[in-house]
Amino acid sequence: MDPGQRWRTGAGACRMIPAAALDDYLDELLVLAPADEHKPIEQAPLPVAPTPAPPRLAPMPPRTPVQPAPIPIPRIAAAPAASLEPEEPVSSHSHRRAADRSSRWLRLRCANQAYGLELLKVQEVVLATPLLPLRGTPPAMLGVMNLRGQVVPVMDLGVHLGQAAQPGTGATRIVVLEEKGETLGLRVSAVEDVVNLTDHQIEPPDSNRAGRIHSDLFRGIARQSAEPVILLDASQLLVPTGAAAH
Template sequence: MSSATGTMSVLDDYLDALLDSAPIAAAESATADTAPAPPSACVPVPVPVPVPVPAPAPPVPAPPVPAPLLPATIQAPTPAAQPSTVATAPAPPPSAPLPSTMPSSHRWLRAAVGNDSYALELLRVQEVVRMAPIVAMRGAAPAVLGVMNLRGRIVPVFDLGLWLGTGGVHPDERSRIVVVERDDELIGVLVSLVEDVVTLGRERIEPPLPGSDPGAIVGIARVGPTPTVLLDANALFG
């Protein structure tokens, strides 16, 4: 019992000693932590040299964005034209061209045979004379009346009405003999009367009927109420 008591006494003393030394160790530890650090030698710190920063490159433009393709416009088919129900008059047939024998002159001498009107190119007319003595010729054609003396020149005289088949000319005070040049010779043309001289352009002359034999007819002109038949002097009495 005494030994146990002694052991307990030693343990109590040891614990008391530990308890008494713990605050001192803690104080020493705190003191050590708060004590200033001894001054150290000054070490120069290198100053960083500024590095030049290159200028930023200009921005690269973005490639253009292609516009979206629009669908092609589809045109509606044009409806076929419907035939008109209105009756139209047929177009007149084109006029036939004037014959190549059409004289270049535009002035014509108009003369009448009965109730019909005819015209001869004025450049072919040499003169117009009154009725003169005509000497008949045997064996001549019915349209040949004979010959007359024109200032010492023998000129054959033709009845234009008989040659055209419209009836002979009955000479009177108004009848005339138109002397024209035909193939470098002079011939006389008996007519009922001489009317006037007219100027005709090609636009006023209609060609002969197509498909027919015009003979001496070169065209028809509208002069007044009666149409005038234009005759080629070179083709007369051929």
């Protein structure tokens, strides 16, 4: 059947073709239709705009290290060299200070002669006490005494200095010396007082006087009053203590 003859048109009217004829017409369309008509329509990919490349940055110039500004250092003027010759005011001041230095001395007596012992070396002064004699000792060594449990050798100071032995009286005392662990008791006729002596009050040893006593025991003479006081070196008196004790 001619497909162009299925629909008949007349003057202002339309006539439908029978149903059997319409089915045949549809079957022909299916047979004649190309196979590509039944494939899904593939959509063309949308055009993608190209991504612009990032702008290229110009290379930075190399950094020049910043040198710190130098700190100005003040120049210190050198001190003038000290003069080798002392000035007059300093010298007089030094002499004045030497004259002001003083020391304390214990004034005691052996028979009629006054003596002095530096107070720093005196441990204490005690009453005369019975002594235990020692054999084979010098005449001046009287013996040993018990001083609160300590054995202390006792020497007659007057006899040691060349005087005659003096009898004991109520004023007799024993002066205990101590230095560097060594102790020694000195029997004297009396203990008078403590005096302060400056350096200019102590005269150098007298050769005539030193000839009558041991020169190494003689520190000088203090003429603080009309009667001169012979100053003795306590350290020298303590020297023979160890030999006497052993």
